[in-house]
Amino acid sequence: MGIRDDQKLATREKVLEAARDLFNETGYEETTIRAIAERAGVSVGSVFTTFASKAEVLSHVMDRRLGDLYAEFDRVVPYLRGSTADRLCSIFAIHYEFETRRVKLFLAHIAASYSPSNDPGVTPYGRNERLTLMLREVLQDGITRGDVRPDLDPQLAIDVLKASYAWNYRLAATCGAQASALSAAMDNQIAFIAEGWRPR
Amino acid sequence: MSFVSLNIESPTDAPVKLTRRALAKQRTRERVLSAARRLFTERGYEGATIRDIAQAAGMSTGAVFASFSDKSELFDEILTADYEVIYAQMKQAGVNGVSVEEGVIGMFAVAYGFHVEQLPLLQASIAVSWTRSETAERRNRGHLKHIFTLLNGVLLRGVERGELKTSADTKLLAEIIWDVYVANYRRAIFDAWTVEALLSRLSDQLKVILAGARA
Numbered sequence: 001m002g003i004r005d006d007q008k009l010a011t012r013e014k015v016l017e018a019a020r021d022l023f024n025e026t027g028y029e030e031t032t033i034r035a036i037a038e039r040a041g042v043s044v045g046s047v048f049t050t051f052a053s054k055a056e057v058l059s060h061v062m063d064r065r066l067g068d069l070y071a072e073f074d075r076v077v078p079y080l081r082g083s084t085a086d087r088l089c090s091i092f093a094i095h096y097e098f099e100t101r102r103v104k105l106f107l108a109h110i111a112a113s114y115s116p117s118n119d120p121g122v123t124p125y126g127r128n129e130r131l132t133l134m135l136r137e138v139l140q141d142g143i144t145r146g147d148v149r150p151d152l153d154p155q156l157a158i159d160v161l162k163a164s165y166a167w168n169y170r171l172a173a174t175c176g177a178q179a180s181a182l183s184a185a186m187d188n189q190i191a192f193i194a195e196g197w198r199p200r
Numbered sequence: 201m202s203f204v205s206l207n208i209e210s211p212t213d214a215p216v217k218l219t220r221r222a223l224a225k226q227r228t229r230e231r232v233l234s235a236a237r238r239l240f241t242e243r244g245y246e247g248a249t250i251r252d253i254a255q256a257a258g259m260s261t262g263a264v265f266a267s268f269s270d271k272s273e274l275f276d277e278i279l280t281a282d283y284e285v286i287y288a289q290m291k292q293a294g295v296n297g298v299s300v301e302e303g304v305i306g307m308f309a310v311a312y313g314f315h316v317e318q319l320p321l322l323q324a325s326i327a328v329s330w331t332r333s334e335t336a337e338r339r340n341r342g343h344l345k346h347i348f349t350l351l352n353g354v355l356l357r358g359v360e361r362g363e364l365k366t367s368a369d370t371k372l373l374a375e376i377i378w379d380v381y382v383a384n385y386r387r388a389i390f391d392a393w394t395v396e397a398l399l400s401r402l403s404d405q406l407k408v409i410l411a412g413a414r415a
Contacts, residue, residue: 196411
């Protein structure tokens with residue numbers, strides 16, 4: 001890799017780190033590209049040569065964070081024990097624990113997934129294949145182990161789980177709830193849905 | 201799109217007599233609201249400034265602020281008007297359903313039918329709902345509460361009919377159904393799903409959600 005590429009990569013790193021902190025401290029809408037450049041110690045122009053828009057910056061910030069989170073999951077998932085519902089509760093509890101550390105950033109990520117301006121370089125919330133894949137594996141595993149009905153359509157259950165998971169962040173958004181409160185709400189929802197997929 | 205509140209249209213309310221001054225003021229409000237609706241639809245919430253809205257309505261920024269204290273109040277007024285248009289229909293559909301599924305799908309058929317027609321405005325409203333101030337959020341939560349009451353009513357009638365278990369936690373059920381309903385809009389946004397496709401998916405999801413609560 002040449003010096004130019006090295007520099008470009010370094011700029012990218014600095015921009016993503018500055019953006020992550022600013023989005024979380026002052027909010028996504030309030031953060032300008034200029035402020036990001038200033039915090040990162042790079043020129044406004046160089047931010048724009050690396051990213052097409054602020055939405056793309058947010059998308060890459062989240063992508064990187066989730067990369068770390070899912071690397072952790074790759075390690076943890078094989079050791080999950082208990083019923084399918086228990087395993088799902090653990091998976092979502094880990095998510096809440098991780099995301100509530102930077103809750104404003106995550107709220108911006110959810111908000112952006114409904115934003116009318118969709119850039120091609122953006123992966124919105126809900127399009128995260130890794131979460132879908134992980135949930136699918138746990139459900140399939142449950143079918144194999146016999147605590148999930150074999151005729152359950154996993155995709156429908158995944159739709160419901162993901163929708164509940166995101167909606168619970170309202171508790172953090174509107175009443176400053178902690179990760180434990182979010183997990184408790186999710187546990188209730190999982191228990192409820194699991195009652196429906198119990199083999200009978 | 202009508203901005204007239206359903207309350208005003210209802211025959212039980214006596215028509216309000218307006219002075220000329222009040223009439224002029226109301227006309228200004230309506231002009232601002234229709235310009236704002238158009239711009240929020242085209243540019244999203246953040247993309248439309250009060251200055252843009254004033255310009256589109258052909259008046260000064262000051263004149264806009266005489267009617268609305270800030271942009272979020274203006275935006276909420278538009279959402280309230282829409283909400284009032286569909287609330288009565290959702291209520292009717294919920295009551296008409298002879299089963300829980302019919303009631304729920306009927307309610308959300310009204311909502312999907314209305315919002316998919318003007319998706320950008322809905323997107324702006326959901327996006328804002330995740331990041332807006334607490335005061336604005338409180339204002340909006342009132343509407344949500346009414347919809348939840350409707351949904352809960354449909355589920356409680358299901359319990360009465362013996363469709364759902366008496367022990368079913370209808371509040372939790374209503375919450376999960378709502379979450380899924382909102383999340384499905386992403387399918388309309390990113391995959392251009394039609395109202396029919398959304399409803400058929402919701403109906404399948406509903407089967408999974410209700411399975412554990414069936415009597």
